[in-house]
Amino acid sequence: MIYMRKSVLLLAVFLIFATVVAGQTTTHDLHMQIHEQNMQTHTQLHDQHLTAHRQMSEQHQQLHNEAFEKFSKERQTRSGRGGILLYRSGNQRLKLVEGNHPAARYTGRILDNGDGSVSFDWSGTYLEVAFTGGYLAIRVSDTKKNYYNLFVNGKQQGVVTTFGKDSLIVIAKGLGKKQNIVRLQKRTEAEQGKTTIHAFELAAKGDLVPYDPGRTRHIEFIGNSITAGFGTEGLSKDEPFKPQTENCNLAFGAIISRYFNSDYTFIAHSGWGAARNYGDTARVSKTSMKDRMMQTFDMYPQPQWSFIGYTPDLVVINLGSNDFSTKPHPLKEEFMAAYDIIIKNIRTKYGNIPVLCVAPPLRGMAFEYIKEYCDNANDPKLFFTAYLAGVHNRDSDLGSVGHPNYNGQRKIAQNLIPYISTITGWPLENKPVK
Numbered sequence: 515m516i517y518m519r520k521s522v523l524l525l526a527v528f529l530i531f532a533t534v535v536a537g538q539t540t541t542h543d544l545h546m547q548i549h550e551q552n553m554q555t556h557t558q559l560h561d562q563h564l565t566a567h568r569q570m571s572e573q574h575q576q577l578h579n580e581a582f583e584k585f586s587k588e589r590q591t592r593s594g595r596g597g598i599l600l601y602r603s604g605n606q607r608l609k610l611v612e613g614n615h616p617a618a619r620y621t622g623r624i625l626d627n628g629d630g631s632v633s634f635d636w637s638g639t640y641l642e643v644a645f646t647g648g649y650l651a652i653r654v655s656d657t658k659k660n661y662y663n664l665f666v667n668g669k670q671q672g673v674v675t676t677f678g679k680d681s682l683i684v685i686a687k688g689l690g691k692k693q694n695i696v697r698l699q700k701r702t703e704a705e706q707g708k709t710t711i712h713a714f715e716l717a718a719k720g721d722l723v724p725y726d727p728g729r730t731r732h733i734e735f736i737g738n739s740i741t742a743g744f745g746t747e748g749l750s751k752d753e754p755f756k757p758q759t760e761n762c763n764l765a766f767g768a769i770i771s772r773y774f775n776s777d778y779t780f781i782a783h784s785g786w787g788a789a790r791n792y793g794d795t796a797r798v799s800k801t802s803m804k805d806r807m808m809q810t811f812d813m814y815p816q817p818q819w820s821f822i823g824y825t826p827d828l829v830v831i832n833l834g835s836n837d838f839s840t841k842p843h844p845l846k847e848e849f850m851a852a853y854d855i856i857i858k859n860i861r862t863k864y865g866n867i868p869v870l871c872v873a874p875p876l877r878g879m880a881f882e883y884i885k886e887y888c889d890n891a892n893d894p895k896l897f898f899t900a901y902l903a904g905v906h907n908r909d910s911d912l913g914s915v916g917h918p919n920y921n922g923q924r925k926i927a928q929n930l931i932p933y934i935s936t937i938t939g940w941p942l943e944n945k946p947v948k
Contacts, residue, residue: 828937
């Protein structure tokens with residue numbers, strides 16, 4: 515009897531415990547179901563939010579695209595007003611103005627595409643534009659990815675990248691509604707892509723206005739990587755090349771142009787020579803700078819440049835190091851013939867302007883051949899010089915892949931400025947070379 519009572523008692527306790535555990539399990543399952551439902555609801559709300567955000571972004575982009583398409587279609591009927599189109603984007607009223615607007619000042623070789631846009635690829639090409647309304651953006655496309663120095667009212671504001679088929683890049687905003695000036699300078703070479711500026715976007719009451727920078731001189735620089743500014747921002751001579759560290763604004767041509775308050779054009783391509791390009795297996799390259807210098811674009815053989823856009827006051831040529839950097843070297847007569855084509859091209863297109871031939875710093879074949887060519891040319895406007903080894907050092911003055919950095923480029927510029935002053939009659943001024 516006692517045993518049975520204990521058994522009954524244990525059974526009762528077990529049933530009570532089981533009931534409690536079952537109740538806890540049921541409660542836990544209920545909590546889990548509620549948690550899962552909450553998670554599903556949260557996920558649904560999150561997805562709805564993302565969908566709405568995506569739709570708003572697409573609608574905003576569609577507004578820009580529709581406005582740009584309408585702008586392109588209507589340009590023929592609006593040509594008398596400079597291709598101006600007013601439209602609304604969200605709560606803003608904006609104005610689109612064609613990329614080839616007469617108030618947009620391009621320096622360098624550009625192509626007017628006939629649809630209101632302009633294209634270019636040579637390193638150093640720059641745009642200057644004055645505008646009112648406090649806001650400026652550009653509609654731009656690029657075949658690859660290029661880097662640009664951005665200056666607003668004379669002060670550098672950073673670096674802008676261009677890429678993709680249709681980008682809207684805000685250049686300046688929140689400025690005073692008075693006149694502001696923007697300068698956009700292509701710091702990378704043509705191998706990084708061809709840029710097309712389709713249109714400018716302004717505040718509805720803003721305008722592009724004529725701009726005169728007061729520069730009356732123009733220098734054209736024909737050269738290779740040194741002229742293009744290859745690796746000028748590199749931190750050491752052992753650093754590999756990156757497009758981000760190429761900056762033509764720190765190259766000797768831009769430095770010299772700033773000193774003389776001159777516009778400039780760069781016809782420069784890294785690795786190229788007068789007769790033979792760096793690393794070519796042939797003694798004479800099929801295409802070299804003697805051919806490229808005649809083109810509107812660096813990377814495209816057509817169209818040829820018209821040579822109507824500008825006539826420089828001076829041409830500076832810095833070629834020859836790549837011709838003899840690796841073997842096989844061109845023969846003397848092959849190099850001289852290619853150099854002669856370059857000089858004759860300049861004379862045919864620009865007339866009797868001063869031409870300064872700068873030889874490579876090492877007194878090798880290029881140095882001797884160029885000096886001999888200039889001495890025997892019977893051309894009183896053809897001049898010879900060189901920045902000899904030792905003008906800059908071989909360590910702290912070098913950037914990427916052993917090319918001169920900004921400090922080295924400044925020393926090259928300081929070496930060439932007196933020659934240019936003598937050739938042109940432009941006076942030396944008491945100001946820093948930077």
